[in-house]
Amino acid sequence: xxxxxxxxxxxxxxxxxxxxxxxxxxxxxxxxxxxxxxxxxxxxxxxxxxxxxxxxxxxxxxxxxxxxxxxxxxxxxxxxxxxxxxxxxxxxxxxxxxxxxxxxxxxxxxxxxxxxxxxxxxxxxxxxxxxxxxxxxxxxxxxxxxxxxxxxxxxxxxxxxxxxxxxxxxxxxxxxxxxxxxxxxxxxxxxxxxxxxxxxxxxxxxxxxxxxxxxxxxxxxxxxxxxxxxxxxxxxxxxxxxxxxxxxxxxxxxxxxxxxxxxxxxxxxxxxxxxxxxxxxxxxxxxxxxxxxxxxxxxxxxxxxxxxxxxxxxxxxxxxxxxxxxxxxxxxxxxxxxxxxxxxxxxxxxxxxxxxxxxxxxxxxxxxxxxxxxxxxxxxxxxxxxxxxxxxxxxxxxxxxxxxxxxxxxxxxxxxxxxxxxxxxxxxxxxxxxxxxxxxxxxxxxxxxxxxxxxxxxxxxxxxxxxxxxxxxxxxxxxxxxxxxxxx
Amino acid sequence: xxxxxxxxxxxxxxxxxxxxxxxxxxxxxxxxxxxxxxxxxxxxxxxxxxxxxxxxxxxxxxxxxxxxxxxxxxxxxxxxxxxxxxxxxxxxxxxxxxxxxxxxxxxxxxxxxxxxxxxxxxxxxxxxxxxxxxxxxxxxxxxxxxxxxxxxxxxxxxxxxxxxxxxxxxxxxxxxxxxxxxxxxxxxxxxxxxxxxxxxxxxxxxxxxxxxxxxxxxxxxxxxxxxxxxxxxxxxxxxxxxxxxxxxxx
Numbered sequence: 001x002x003x004x005x006x007x008x009x010x011x012x013x014x015x016x017x018x019x020x021x022x023x024x025x026x027x028x029x030x031x032x033x034x035x036x037x038x039x040x041x042x043x044x045x046x047x048x049x050x051x052x053x054x055x056x057x058x059x060x061x062x063x064x065x066x067x068x069x070x071x072x073x074x075x076x077x078x079x080x081x082x083x084x085x086x087x088x089x090x091x092x093x094x095x096x097x098x099x100x101x102x103x104x105x106x107x108x109x110x111x112x113x114x115x116x117x118x119x120x121x122x123x124x125x126x127x128x129x130x131x132x133x134x135x136x137x138x139x140x141x142x143x144x145x146x147x148x149x150x151x152x153x154x155x156x157x158x159x160x161x162x163x164x165x166x167x168x169x170x171x172x173x174x175x176x177x178x179x180x181x182x183x184x185x186x187x188x189x190x191x192x193x194x195x196x197x198x199x200x201x202x203x204x205x206x207x208x209x210x211x212x213x214x215x216x217x218x219x220x221x222x223x224x225x226x227x228x229x230x231x232x233x234x235x236x237x238x239x240x241x242x243x244x245x246x247x248x249x250x251x252x253x254x255x256x257x258x259x260x261x262x263x264x265x266x267x268x269x270x271x272x273x274x275x276x277x278x279x280x281x282x283x284x285x286x287x288x289x290x291x292x293x294x295x296x297x298x299x300x301x302x303x304x305x306x307x308x309x310x311x312x313x314x315x316x317x318x319x320x321x322x323x324x325x326x327x328x329x330x331x332x333x334x335x336x337x338x339x340x341x342x343x344x345x346x347x348x349x350x351x352x353x354x355x356x357x358x359x360x361x362x363x364x365x366x367x368x369x370x371x372x373x374x375x376x377x378x379x380x381x382x383x384x385x386x387x388x389x390x391x392x393x394x395x396x397x398x399x400x401x402x403x404x405x406x407x408x409x410x411x412x413x414x415x416x417x418x419x420x421x422x423x424x425x426x427x428x429x430x431x432x433x434x435x436x437x438x439x440x441x442x443x444x445x446x447x448x449x450x451x452x453x454x455x456x457x458x459x460x461x462x463x464x465x466x467x468x469x470x471x472x473x474x475x476x477x478x479x480x481x482x483x484x485x486x487x488x
Numbered sequence: 489x490x491x492x493x494x495x496x497x498x499x500x501x502x503x504x505x506x507x508x509x510x511x512x513x514x515x516x517x518x519x520x521x522x523x524x525x526x527x528x529x530x531x532x533x534x535x536x537x538x539x540x541x542x543x544x545x546x547x548x549x550x551x552x553x554x555x556x557x558x559x560x561x562x563x564x565x566x567x568x569x570x571x572x573x574x575x576x577x578x579x580x581x582x583x584x585x586x587x588x589x590x591x592x593x594x595x596x597x598x599x600x601x602x603x604x605x606x607x608x609x610x611x612x613x614x615x616x617x618x619x620x621x622x623x624x625x626x627x628x629x630x631x632x633x634x635x636x637x638x639x640x641x642x643x644x645x646x647x648x649x650x651x652x653x654x655x656x657x658x659x660x661x662x663x664x665x666x667x668x669x670x671x672x673x674x675x676x677x678x679x680x681x682x683x684x685x686x687x688x689x690x691x692x693x694x695x696x697x698x699x700x701x702x703x704x705x706x707x708x709x710x711x712x713x714x715x716x717x718x719x720x721x722x723x724x725x726x727x728x729x730x731x732x733x734x735x736x737x738x
Contacts, residue, residue, distance in 0.1 A: 129670075146556035157688035158680045167670040174665055227686045 031098035032186040032481055035176050036088065038080050039194040040135075041104035042120060043113065046072035052409050058108060064115040072107075077331075077371060080191050082398075083473075086267045090474040092117055096481065099183060103175050105168065105194075121179065123172050132164035137194050143221065144193070144214050145304045145393035146415075150222040159229045166197060173201035180204065186485050190236070207484040210236040213264070214395040215417065216246040218253050220424055225300075230254040238484050242396040243417040244449055260480060264396045265473035269467070272406045282379040286367050291323055295443060296384035296408075298329045298377070298399040299391070301346035305330075305388035306413070307353055308432050313388075313440035315360040321447055324365065328353070329380050331371035381406035386446045386454065392433045400428070401468040404461030409454040411442045421467065425453070427460035440474040502555045510548025514541040523731060533730070534658050534700060584618045584634040598654050598704075601646040606636045609645070651684060651708040653719050658700045659733050665701065668729065668738040675725045676707065682718055684708035728734050 045058065057248070067073055075081075084102075091097040099117075106122035107130060113120040125133065139156055142148040156162055172195060176188060189209045190198050199208045230253060233239055238258045241247050247261045274282075280290065288294060295314065299305035307328055314326045332346030350368060353468065357363040372380065381387070387403040387410050394416035401418070404427070405408045412422050413433040422428040429442040446454045466472065522537030546567065550560045575582065597603045602611050604620070608630040610622030621639060622630040644650075659668060669691055677691050683689075687708040694702040705726060709718045732738065 155680070155685060158677050158685065160674050160677060162688070163670040163673040163677070165668045166673055170669050200690070200692070203696070224686050228688050231687075369636065432694040 005094050029482065031092075031095050032485060033099040033183055034097050034187050034189060034481075035101045035103065035179060035183070035185045035199060036084060036189045036191070037172060037176060037195055038084060038191040039105050040076050040079055040081050041106040041109065042076060042085055042102060042118075043106075043109065043115075044076050045073045045106065045109040046071075054237070060108045060110060061112045061114070064108040064113055067113075081322075082266070082343050083264055084191060086270075086470050087473055087477060088118065089198075089263075090267075090470055091478060091481075094474065094478070096474075096478045101183060102178055103172055103179070103318070105172070121175060123168070123175055125168055125171065125465070129164045129167055129269060132161040133168045133303060135161045136165040138221070140193055141214070141304070144216070144382035146217075146220050147304060147392075150220060151224075152222075152226045154222055156222075157225065169195055169197040170201050173198045177202060177204070180206070182349075187481055196229070196232040200232055207238075207487075208236045209238050209240065209480070209484055211240040211262075212250070212395075213242065215393045216241055216249045216253070218249050220393070221253065226254055233257070238367055238480065240480070243420045246417065252431045262473065262476050262480070263468045264398050264401075265468045265470050266398055266401055267406070268405055268471040270374060271381075271402065272375075272378055273406075274375065278375075279379050279382050282376055283383050286327065286369055288325060288327070288367065288383065292325045293321065293323045293447065294325050294327050294384045294402075296327045296329065296380055296387045297390065298380065298387065298402065300330050301328075301332055301349045301353075303345075303349055304391060305394065307349075309352060309390040309433055309436055309439055311356050311360065311362070311366060311386050312436040313443060314365060315362050316436065316440040317444060317447070318362055318365065320443040320444070324447070326362075326366045327369065327380060327384065328366065329369045329372055329377065342440075377402070378406070380407055384408055385450060386411060388436060388439065388441060388443065389416055389418070390431070390433050390439060391416055394418070398468070401465050402463075404458070404465035407448045407462050409450075411439065411446070412460055422465055423460075426457070428457055428462045499555050499557065506548055506552040506555060510545060510552070514544040514547065517541060517544050519734075523734060538569050548667075580633070580635070584681045586635075594651070596649060597642065597644045597646075598652070598706075601644050601649060604643040604645060605632055608632055650712050650715065651687075651710075651729065652706050653709060653715065655705045655719075655723055655724055656694065656702065657705070657726050657730055658702050659730055661697065661699045661701060663733045664738045668733055671732075671738065672705070672726070672729050675729060676705075676722065679707075679718070679721060679725075682710060682714055684710055 010340060014356050022173045043064075069075070088097065088100050088102075099119075101121060103121045103123060105125065106120075107124050107127075109120075109122035109124075111122055111124070136156065136159070139148065143150060143153055156321045160384050176198070179185070180188075185206060187207050187209065188199075188202060188204070189211070190196075191211050191429070192213045196210065199210060202208065212233075233250075233255045234257055236257060238260060239250060239255060240260055240262050241250055242261065242264055244261055247259055259345050283290075283292075283294075295310065297305075297307050297310050300306060301307075310326060314324065317324055353366070354363065354368075357366040369376070369380065381403060383408075384403075385408075387408050388400065389397045389400050389410070390398065391413050392415060394413060397412065397416040399417035400410050400412055400416070400422075410422075410428045412428050412430055414430045415433055420428055422430055424430050429445065431438045431442050433439070446457070518541035521540035522533040525533045525536040550563060553563060554560050597612055599612050599615065602609070608622055608624070610624040610630050612620060613623045613629075614621035615634075617634075619631045619633055622632060623736040624630050659665075672691065673689055676683070684707075690706045692704045692706070694704055696702070705722070707718075707722055709715055730738075
């Protein structure tokens with residue numbers, strides 16, 4: 001159990017210096033045994049194909065030390081796992097968490113993978129069920145992100161596909177319940193909308209935390225979903241959302257339990273400044289000349305990310321900025337991966353962006369990098385003059401924090417959660433993502449004054465990023481864990 | 489003619505054989521009863537199965553004792569007297585236990601509902617085999633015998649309570665719950681025009697052991713006049729699914 005104490009003496013002074021002012025769990029608090037659940041797994045396995053191209057059944061258990069990164073598996077890029085993994089590592093290092101079990105959907109993975117102190121449990125779902133589950137997931141995703149009319153999916157929860165969504169949730173809940181029989185967890189921590197039914201299905205009196213990672217706007221959600229969704233959400237002891245606005249919307253929607261806002265986060269130590277020669281070499285590989293001025297969009301290849309809006313803005317700016325180039329970094333998500341849900345959305349979206357650039361006559365100004373390593377991501381930020389987050393809806397937008405960590409001026413969609421942290425003309429610029437002219441105008445502002453406005457925005461943004469670091473998150477989540485476990 | 493010496497053990501062999509047959513019959517009768525009863529009343533199927541098995545064991549035990557030359561008249565008399573005494577002594581609790589089973593089926597309330605019965609009003613916070621515990625508005629507990637809930641008028645004061653249809657039932661411990669739930673949802677989807685579209689079916693686990701899982705299915709109906717028909721249809725679909733699960737389909 002975690003005992004909570006208010007900050008005092010040295011610890012409090014340290015916290016005040018860091019601008020947090022939060023109470024911290026007592027240093028002698030017992031570490032917790034935690035079961036985490038995400039849809040996307042930490043490690044994506046490629047599977048071993050037979051001569052017929054059919055993946056062989058993976059072994060039941062494996063040790064990570066026996067596997068080779070890049071050959072047997074790769075770390076899932078971005079998204080929820082990029083937050084959860086550093087958090088678990090930090091809480092374990094700080095002795096706030098003892099045993100860590102992570103249950104995720106992973107059709108081609110061994111059932112259990114032992115990764116030092118972390119045990120990964122992979123849930124396997126047959127392809128036909130997976131496809132139906134994927135349809136439900138995409139429907140919820142598209143609706144929440146304003147890509148579907150709210151009334152267009154009224155009967156979603158009655159569809160046969162939803163039976164498979166329930167199947168996946170029940171399968172995961174059963175796995176977590178079985179693990180609990182052996183491990184006697186202190187806390188269940190479920191992440192995101194793909195698993196919202198698990199809290200109800202777990203049938204346990206133990207504390208259950210749920211983190212909603214995507215946007216939460218009542219106007220986007222069909223009225224007919226409200227009873228079912230609130231029923232699912234109310235089965236958790238606490239629901240975490242990413243912004244104050246979502247917090248208000250969650251309560252307006254009908255959630256009656258405890259809700260808290262915690263900003264998403266990154267680990268600043270993951271972000272480094274590559275040497276100039278590496279920046280030059282990698283940029284050249286992407287087709288960028290030294291004199292090019294680079295506008296950067298880091299996002300998954302998905303219509304929801306709104307890269308098309310920046311392509312159109314670029315076309316407007318092209319006559320006045322002959323050296324301006326657009327660098328689009330990112331590939332598909334787990335849903336698009338062959339080892340994931342196998343959807344091909346990313347390829348289709350990239351093709352449509354390429355043809356849009358072609359139509360606008362700026363194909364030679366747009367570069368696609370596909371998936372990049374962390375090192376290459378650092379190069380992309382370093383090489384950029386500005387970054388843009390043009391999403392029509394965005395749960396938060398950690399790429400803005402990444403950009404701030406690199407001290408780059410950032411243009412942010414008003415409909416992204418992170419917009420809550422942007423003070424216009426102080427640490428960033430806000431745009432209406434549906435107004436290409438607005439995006440172009442704000443880009444032009446920064447391009448016209450890189451040393452003045454651009455530098456000021458980047459410098460102030462660097463300070464704002466402190467609110468979204470692993471340090472702040474570990475402290476806040478550790479405190480929350482303690483409160484939830486102790487019923488605080 | 490002298491009988492071979494092994495025939496001296498014949499009564500014991502027959503005794504053992506009757507016990508073996510009794511064991512097999514007990515299992516068979518228990519299974520059949522729970523399956524047949526489960527077609528109409530899935531929530532009492534497990535108890536019916538156990539009762540059937542116990543009855544077979546009593547009969548088998550008496551027959552087996554007869555083979556050993558034990559006078560079963562006394563045994564039967566003792567069993568009968570015990571039975572009568574138990575029924576007399578446990579009349580009230582048995583009524584309550586019986587009412588508990590039937591209230592699952594016929595009484596329209598569940599944990600968390602505010603009800604009024606026999607002059608007592610409160611939130612239902614516990615339903616045990618003997619009593620239903622109400623938390624009254626003055627923060628006192630009212631323990632109402634379950635039998636009152638089938639003998640008296642019960643008023644459910646929770647809003648929209650008429651909409652809710654709860655079907656408690658049990659499945660074997662070996663049932664693949666994800667597959668079972670998925671199939672059940674698809675089956676109930678056929679009734680969607682008669683059910684409240686805003687409330688998809690909810691399948692709650694009430695208790696779980698190695699042998700069985702106790703569940704409650706909740707659906708909400710659209711029109712009050714259809715309650716009886718929908719309750720019967722949902723119960724039938726659940727019973728069908730439970731029968732399939734027992735046949736190893738899930």
